[in-house]
Amino acid sequence: MRFLKLLYLFLVETGQSIWLFLTGKKKLLGGKRTMAKLILSTGNIVSGGPSIIRKPGAYRSNLELTNSLRSNFLAAQEDYAAVAADEAQDGKLHANGDVENGAVKSNGNALHVNTATGGRPPVSVWTAEQDGALYVPRIDWSEAGLQEEPSQYSITVKLFFLPSASVDRRAQFAKEALDLVLKELDAPAVDLLIVSFPGMSFEGDCEWEADRHNAIQGNDEEELATWAAIEDLHRAGLAKSIGLAEFGSEKLARFLKRVQVRPTVNQINIKNCCNVPPPLSKLAKEEGIELLAHSDCTDILPKGTLRELLGQGLGGAGVLADPETGAGGLKGDLAPQWVVKYTAVVRDRGVIENKGYFAGAELTEA
Template sequence: MKLILSTSNIMKGGRPSVIRQPPTQKSNIELINSLHSNFLASQQPDTNGESNTNGSTNGSHPPPSTAWTLQGDDALYIPAIDFSQPGLAEERDQYDITVKLFYLPGIPVSRRCAHTREAIDLVLKELHVESIDLLIVSFPGILFDADDDSEEEESSSDQEADDFDSMVQTWRVLESLQEKGMIAQLGVAEFGSERLTRFLPHTKVKPSVDQINLKDCCVVPKSLILYAKQEHIQLLTHNDCNDILPVGTTRELLGPADKGAGILASSPDEKDGIQGDVEPQWVVKYTAVVKDRGVVENKGYFALADVGTCVKGRS
């Protein structure tokens, strides 16, 4: 079974964020806190004593998950999503829409084509647009080392950490979506000058953006600056976590209602939730910025997890 997790628009609870301000919260913390908050909000009764979806509650106990989730044709939406609600307040051409897609560790490369389309389609439906301005992809296992402008693998014995062929294969899928007009520009994350030099000859559409995490360092390597300028690639920095949604975190988030959302069964013998192992597949972050004001109007996350697949080697 597929589980589609969503945060809704995390900017609705407060004032819009000016994008010139530096980020203060790691993406994994923002993702988990926002999912948890959205789950709780969806379970709260409205002024009529009913839950915010289609179920009801007396206020003393959380409603059953069927009251605030939605079973679609091929997935369970957690919480239920009303795609009829307006996504953006102004006309589409007033926004820059950036999407970052995280391919998670341990997931076969063969699934990325479907995963990419699933993630992009959800963002397009949520914002009620036909295209996005920039898609940045984050491949698992790549860490940017600003000290020597090299990309280190998390584990040299893990072949998926830097599977160059899989990156090229995945990029061709992205190029096909760009050719269809769904994406204006493509970008990568954590690519140093060496990896870019290897990668660019295999592309028809070059990445226009390279997003790197400098951690505690604030100096971009000169070699990368020069190469990016030569290839007309814009360098951006980010504060995202490499493994943004581990299995253990997902289990806790969706687990028994005393701590989690009450979606997964509390034990193999209980029938208080969905039985089976949970395996996160991908995470996508989207941001819609009003161009003339530099303000983030809509920001959120979607994540996809499978239940019933045996999980090995992740926690």
């Protein structure tokens, strides 16, 4: 058994795929392609995030997300650069462990990444494997929590399901995303959880046209199936209230007839039309649903943007391999699955104390 350096069982999706890390090599059982789960985070962008330049009429949350992720990656690399310099020896890094057969061992786990990072600290230094996922950057959970008791805050969370996410796994993604927020804020529950589905918008020459176009967007059956999982989070006491985003009058009316737990909020982005459509305003008033304006993008983290953030190019984090040479990092097809945005506001003062994002993605290797 001496040849067995590490046995790492990692269940993917339904548990049918298992990774075996043997002598520094991955093997696949079950006939599926290997997949790695990535968790990206911005940290608290209120206290330590970048200064975002907001252009009037053009600012949206995808700029805040991408800028904040890039800033957090860079900060983590700088924080661990001194550690990497001290521990580097003969071109090999000993990160809380050993280097054997080209695989860096960090905290006893094999991190199979190429450390040719073009001047950046090796990826294994500023990221961490935990609970079957690669955290980019690594998170010091001992620093988690709010300054006061959670009851002193109004916590709002918005969950974006991205186009590349499997509908069948949305319940899993919702639970993962909410658990991360609760762990980051050290809170037992959030006050409001808003769900954003892909392919939904309010766009048109006027509010009436935008409302008509919205009626045929999305997929009612998929959204209702996902909402059942959101209702479960509400019943479990993890989300005190639940809401929707980008539902027009016709779509919302159909939705309300078929759900068990009704949404308390409907967020809409009317930047690309004019005003709130009168039919939607009337329906919301009759049904006791609060209408809130927002400036978020539905496709908040496109696939190309994520690959650029994690790639080897200028401003990239160096996590992914160069697509042309295959050198420098992890290889495979990258698919963003979800993004969650959270905000903690001090109730008595109306001040945002903590705001940030998590994002989930999967890297599939043939």
